[in-house]
Amino acid sequence: MMTDxxxxxxxxxxxxxxxxxxxxxRFALPEGVIYLDGNSLGALPVATRGLMxxxxxxxxxxxxxxxxxxxxxxxxxxxxxxKIARLxxxxxxxxxxxxxxxxxxxxxxxxILAARPGQGRTILTESGNFPTDLxxxxxxxxxxxxxLDAAARDSIVEQIGPDxxxxxxxxxxxxxxxxxxxxxxxxxxxxxGVPLIWDLSHSTGAVPLNMAADAARFAxxxxxxxxxxxxxxxxxxxxxxxxxxFLGSPIQGWMGHAAPFAMTDGYEPAPGIERFLAGTPxxxxxLALEAGVDLMLEADCHALWxxxxxxxxxxxxxxxxxxxxxxxxxxxxxxxxxxxxxxxxPNAWPINRALIDAGVxxxxxxxxxxxxxxxxxxxxxxxxxxxxxxxxxxxGEGRWQRDEYKVATRVT
Numbered sequence: 001m002m003t004d005x006x007x008x009x010x011x012x013x014x015x016x017x018x019x020x021x022x023x024x025x026r027f028a029l030p031e032g033v034i035y036l037d038g039n040s041l042g043a044l045p046v047a048t049r050g051l052m053x054x055x056x057x058x059x060x061x062x063x064x065x066x067x068x069x070x071x072x073x074x075x076x077x078x079x080x081x082x083k084i085a086r087l088x089x090x091x092x093x094x095x096x097x098x099x100x101x102x103x104x105x106x107x108x109x110x111x112i113l114a115a116r117p118g119q120g121r122t123i124l125t126e127s128g129n130f131p132t133d134l135x136x137x138x139x140x141x142x143x144x145x146x147x148l149d150a151a152a153r154d155s156i157v158e159q160i161g162p163d164x165x166x167x168x169x170x171x172x173x174x175x176x177x178x179x180x181x182x183x184x185x186x187x188x189x190x191x192x193g194v195p196l197i198w199d200l201s202h203s204t205g206a207v208p209l210n211m212a213a214d215a216a217r218f219a220x221x222x223x224x225x226x227x228x229x230x231x232x233x234x235x236x237x238x239x240x241x242x243x244x245x246f247l248g249s250p251i252q253g254w255m256g257h258a259a260p261f262a263m264t265d266g267y268e269p270a271p272g273i274e275r276f277l278a279g280t281p282x283x284x285x286x287l288a289l290e291a292g293v294d295l296m297l298e299a300d301c302h303a304l305w306x307x308x309x310x311x312x313x314x315x316x317x318x319x320x321x322x323x324x325x326x327x328x329x330x331x332x333x334x335x336x337x338x339x340x341x342x343x344x345x346p347n348a349w350p351i352n353r354a355l356i357d358a359g360v361x362x363x364x365x366x367x368x369x370x371x372x373x374x375x376x377x378x379x380x381x382x383x384x385x386x387x388x389x390x391x392x393x394x395x396g397e398g399r400w401q402r403d404e405y406k407v408a409t410r411v412t
Contacts, residue, residue, distance in 0.1 A: 004321065034360045034379075037044070039340040042375070046291065055284055059073075076281055076290070077096050080097040080234075080290045080351075083293045084227075098277050099234065107237065108220060108276075110140060113140065113215060120194070123165060123166050124156070124166070125148070129168075130170055137150075157185070160189055164194045173202070173338075194216065196216065198216055201220075205296050206339035207224030230285065230289065239276070245254060249278070255277035255279060310381075315341055315384050316328060316332065344369055347400060353400070
């Protein structure tokens with residue numbers, strides 16, 4: 001086994017010199033816990049607590065229904081969407097915060113296919129994509145009489161052609177962390193006249209994004225991972241202004257109406273991105289999401305990505321030296337990956353359970369992947385050093401082989 005690896009003193013020195021080190025105080029993290037799962041559920045921002053108290057006690061408790069106007073609840077989906085637009089390189093009026101990734105993906109896929117009837121025979125996506133993307137795509141394909149083509153990642157480029165009606169790709173793969181070259185894939189899709197929807201769930205708040213510069217026109221994304229919006233936080237939907245006028249949502253809910261409080265029988269879609277709203281906005285969840293988005297807007301996305309890359313390199317060096325049994329599957333090059341690192345081991349499930357009991361929270365993805373999220377706002381180099389040190393002890397002692405770590409839980 002390699003013995004040449006960074007010391008704890010080196011890690012602490014890097015933390016002392018880190019210009020982002022003060023951000024950790026902005027999160028309410030439990031004492032003694034090293035949280036490496038912000039790629040699945042972001043940590044609680046300190047500011048969210050006060051904002052939620054205000055939302056419950058003042059806005060709801062005192063304002064009651066008046067808060068739809070007085071606190072501008074009714075404008076929250078668009079207001080928060082405009083803030084998210086700044087994070088992904090989109091323009092005001094091109095993003096709406098609403099529903100879940102699953103529902104938003106369904107809306108976008110249905111809208112695009114309805115606007116282009118008879119254009120192509122297949123929906124192209126990646127095999128091994130996040131399950132909800134595959135499930136929604138399969139359902140939409142059946143509804144529209146199309147064939148779902150779930151192709152291997154390295155053959156996606158070859159599959160793009162005149163038979164493809166629509167492409168759905170996840171920018172950063174949820175399991176491996178592989179990242180598509182958005183500009184290159186988008187240009188190829190455009191050359192063939194094929195619409196492309198990007199799933200930004202593991203990208204937004206993690207890697208630099210510029211939808212306008214990359215000519216990306218359609219996307220969905222998550223609010224509860226790197227945006228720290230809270231468990232089950234509302235998602236978002238992006239449509240470039242040039243495409244918006246041609247699309248109508250397949251879910252014609254009252255909040256997507258041009259004049260919802262006119263209470264008319266007939267449906268007239270809202271003139272802008274609001275047409276993709278459906279039901280009444282979940283205000284408490286939206287306001288928690290807004291707190292997380294506001295926090296991310298304060299940070300420098302390029303500084304965050306720079307630190308993410310440094311943390312990844314530091315983690316990779318330590319893992320190679322101290323836990324060689326866990327095999328890395330995430331690309332080493334920063335331009336080819338997101339902000340989490342994944343390792344394969346046939347016993348990744350009990351290893352992760354033992355790691356959690358040791359005060360390090362990562363997660364497991366079937367069948368054999370240990371994921372460690374690298375969230376630069378509240379993680380330091382010493383955190384990574386201690387996490388690998390505890391993991392090395394678990395591996396060395398065989399602690400993961402205990403019977404209690406073999407029992408499955410509903411959420412992994």
